Amino acid sequence: MLENPVWAALSGPQACYAEASGDAARYQSDISPFAALADNGDPAAWRDLATLTDYALLTGPSITPGPGWEMAVSVPGVQMVGHGMTGVDDPEAVVLSETDVPEILDLVERAKPGPFRKRTIELGRYLGIRENGRLIAMAGERFRQPGWTEVSGVCTDPEHQGRGLGARLTLALAASILGRGELPFLHAAADNDRAIRLYERLGFEPSHDVIFASYRYVG
The missing domain is CATH 3.40.630.30 (Gcn5-related N-acetyltransferase (GNAT))
Known part of the structure; x- marks a missing residue:
């Protein structure tokens, strides 16, 4: 769960703050810009995300964008x-x-x-x-x-x-x-x-x- 903390939150304890579609979810826009996928490398999940938003902030050890998505900004981080x-x-x-x-x-x-x-x-x-x-x-x-x-x-x-x-x-x-x-x-x-x-x-x-x-x- 810690490797995909936003998905674990939005599909779990913080589901009440989520807008979800299939294997994609995001926080309501006035709460947070973060979105998440059940699998950051699944093209189908990226298609689900496109039904929710055309801009998303994601985090994880690795992210492979699906067709039609392009990276705007990337910042390396560490989880502790x-x-x-x-x-x-x-x-x-x-x-x-x-x-x-x-x-x-x-x-x-x-x-x-x-x-x-x-x-x-x-x-x-x-x-x-x-x-x-x-x-x-x-x-x-x-x-x-x-x-x-x-x-x-x-x-x-x-x-x-x-x-x-x-x-x-x-x-x-x-x-x-x-x-x-x-x-x-x-x-x-x-x-x-x-x-x-x-x-x-x-x-x-x-x-x-x-x-x-x-x-x-x-x-």
Whole structure:
């Protein structure tokens, strides 16, 4: 399941957020740009995807686009898993809700953690740290599948980086995930050595290489 986490989520615990057709599914567009196929190399699944959208962001160890699809952008990444790690609750972390979305989107614009849309917060628990009432850091849960929850959206306002806020929130989320009897996992860009080293210090271990790639249907 971890090798195809979006499909495991959309065909499982997060099916309520999916638009699906045969062996293809995608998140509702105001939740996430991610889509998934039961098999990233199956031409029939790619045909199913074309009935849902003409643009899709996919992830997996390898992706072979079907006829009529062309890659627009590809970014190498790494998946990391939290086998045996321990989380740490943070007394300063606050649970974020839909009323915080405008502030969250503003922070995302400044810190650029990756795709985040106005309903992304519905996918799981999001925590934030405020200073003088202003949201300066956050992290949350995104892809969920049986036994696993992804930590995502980890970001800190550029003016407050270097204080360990992202690490604190990541550990606080891990504590919550572990408390449910699940394990945390996450993704990072392959060239983001600083983030990978940080996650390793927190107890995450590399699982396998992945790519994040967007595809356009040209018919």
